[in-house]
Amino acid sequence: MKFSFKFKNRKFKIEVRECRSLFSQATGLMFRRKSPCLLFVFKKRGGAIHSFFCRPFIAIWFEDDELIDAKLIDELVFSVRPGKKFNKLLEVPVNDKNFEKLKKLVKRTG
Secondary structure, three states: OEEEEEEOOEEEEEEEEEEOOHHHHHHOOOOOOOOOEEEEEOOOOOOOEOOOOOOOEEEEEEEOOEEEEEEEEOOOOOOEOOOOOOOEEEEEEOOOOOHHHHHOOOEEEO
């Protein structure tokens, strides 16, 4: 499915795989060399993510359709969370064509 959002006055329309099940949300980008972008839709707001067993990726957090934070996540980061509660998370892996465009716009964590 396509997921559209605006970030720093730029429009993005990214092909994503939706992760709604507990298993797909628990594994995310772990152990994957190549992956599509993953869109997590959570029932409960908040939480933290980690990057163990992941290659670098960009995490973009949303509260409904409002973008609230975006960070470049390095490998082996124990815990990362945005400044506000969220109910959607977009993970853009290093192998995605949008990674370099987004990398220029986000802050680094890790």
